[in-house]
Amino acid sequence: MDYIAVPVIPELLRAKVSVFAELYRKTQQLERLNRELEQRVAERTAELQERAETLQQLNAELRRRNQELDAFTYIASHDLKEPLRGINNYAQFLVEDYAEKLDDEGRQQLGAIQQLIRRMEDLLNSLLHYSRVERAELSQKELDVTQVVREALDQLQARLQGERVQVRLPQSLPAVRGDRAQLIEVFTNLLSNALKYNDTTEKWVEVGVQDATNGGPPVFFVRDNGIGIAPEHHEKIFEVFRRLHARDAYGGGTGAGLTIVKKIIERHGGRIWVESTPGEGSTFYFTFGTGEKIKTEE
Amino acid sequence: MSYGPLLIVEDSDADFYAMKRALGNTLPCEIKRCSTGSEALDYLFRRGSYTEAACPPLVLLDINLPGMDGRAVLAQLKQDPTLKGIPVVMVSTSDNPADITYCYTAGCSGYLVKPLDYDRLVTSLQTLCKYWFKVVTIPQTGN
Numbered sequence: 001m002d003y004i005a006v007p008v009i010p011e012l013l014r015a016k017v018s019v020f021a022e023l024y025r026k027t028q029q030l031e032r033l034n035r036e037l038e039q040r041v042a043e044r045t046a047e048l049q050e051r052a053e054t055l056q057q058l059n060a061e062l063r064r065r066n067q068e069l070d071a072f073t074y075i076a077s078h079d080l081k082e083p084l085r086g087i088n089n090y091a092q093f094l095v096e097d098y099a100e101k102l103d104d105e106g107r108q109q110l111g112a113i114q115q116l117i118r119r120m121e122d123l124l125n126s127l128l129h130y131s132r133v134e135r136a137e138l139s140q141k142e143l144d145v146t147q148v149v150r151e152a153l154d155q156l157q158a159r160l161q162g163e164r165v166q167v168r169l170p171q172s173l174p175a176v177r178g179d180r181a182q183l184i185e186v187f188t189n190l191l192s193n194a195l196k197y198n199d200t201t202e203k204w205v206e207v208g209v210q211d212a213t214n215g216g217p218p219v220f221f222v223r224d225n226g227i228g229i230a231p232e233h234h235e236k237i238f239e240v241f242r243r244l245h246a247r248d249a250y251g252g253g254t255g256a257g258l259t260i261v262k263k264i265i266e267r268h269g270g271r272i273w274v275e276s277t278p279g280e281g282s283t284f285y286f287t288f289g290t291g292e293k294i295k296t297e298e
Numbered sequence: 299m300s301y302g303p304l305l306i307v308e309d310s311d312a313d314f315y316a317m318k319r320a321l322g323n324t325l326p327c328e329i330k331r332c333s334t335g336s337e338a339l340d341y342l343f344r345r346g347s348y349t350e351a352a353c354p355p356l357v358l359l360d361i362n363l364p365g366m367d368g369r370a371v372l373a374q375l376k377q378d379p380t381l382k383g384i385p386v387v388m389v390s391t392s393d394n395p396a397d398i399t400y401c402y403t404a405g406c407s408g409y410l411v412k413p414l415d416y417d418r419l420v421t422s423l424q425t426l427c428k429y430w431f432k433v434v435t436i437p438q439t440g441n
Binding site for chain 1: 310312313315316319362390391392412414415416417419
């Protein structure tokens with residue numbers, strides 16, 4: 001009855017219709033937006049999936065490369081060493097069985113062959129060691145660096161006793177996180193270099209840490225009063241098998257020591273650099289990691 | 299004591315010659331060589347042309363062999379109720395910790411890394427054989 005009684009007001013009716021029309025348009029718009037959104041989500045998901053697949057492929061590729069490196073190490077250790085051992089044995093048999101039949105020059109040449117074989121073996125062993133350092137699992141622990149340096153010095157004891165060397169080591173050095181065996185190797189290599197490349201009569205080597213710079217990791221150093229390194233060689237010394245001196249000068253060696261040191265330090269997230277004045281000495285500076293972890297534990 | 303021949307499984311002629319020369323006449327027995335893993339298994343299991351083979355008192359087993367390698371030969375020997383009593387010493391160029399652990403876990407009695415230096419090979423092999431033939435007692439073999 002009511003609707004009969006209420007008169008139809010055309011303005012109101014038009015207004016109502018236009019509200020409903022507007023509502024309908026908005027709903028349509030919302031649905032369209034929803035569809036668009038769904039499509040974009042689907043597109044993004046596909047994109048992410050694609051990226052995940054690429055990442056998986058890259059990982060697989062990395063694994064394959066690592067396996068190749070393993071295979072290479074095995075080749076270096078086994079397949080190359082085997083014929084080398086054969087050559088060495090036959091050179092030895094020649095010496096044992098036929099030395100008397102050869103003249104002095106012949107015996108000298110035979111000696112040269114044996115010397116070269118030993119050098120080849122040293123190179124192969126260094127290469128093998130380098131690749132093991134690179135691949136070995138790190139067992140990271142909080143380490144007292146003073147203790148690490150003492151152990152390195154113990155390992156060099158025979159060398160230290162043979163020469164008159166003053167070793168300067170502070171009472172305490174900061175702790176770092178790292179692999180014990182590998183950190184000891186860093187110090188044995190740097191300390192033995194400091195002793196090797198030194199022809200002064202009063203040799204000294206100093207291990208220490210620089211005053212803490214704001215927030216950075218502790219910067220350790222190994223300093224010597226040895227022969228020093230010319231500036232143009234400051235980068236080259238870290239290259240594998242790079243020696244700056246004649247083969248047998250300064251106690252010889254394959255030239256893998258600093259490469260191994262650098263690799264260990266990099267695996268610990270740190271870096272190494274050298275400052276040196278030829279004729280006065282060298283200082284190797286290095287860090288292990290970013291230092292943040294140790295800071296929060298202190 | 300009478301022994302069957304010492305079995306050396308070695309594919310390299312040069313290495314076998316060096317080992318034989320290094321042992322010289324220090325052994326209380328002959329040396330028998332097999333060049334491959336499958337030949338060694340034929341010998342030990344007395345198959346094929348080896349039905350009359352004498353059981354060795356000790357096996358020196360190279361790891362890197364063509365075809366079936368030393369690890370597989372070791373594993374088969376150590377699964378056989380009779381043959382597993384024969385001491386097997388691995389001989390290898392590889393000082394890879396993974397190889398060493400594998401071989402001891404599989405039951406080898408020793409692991410000799412072949413030295414490059416011949417004089418060291420002589421010392422190592424003679425000491426090794428002195429240990430097995432003179433110091434410790436091993437099961438008497440022969441057939």
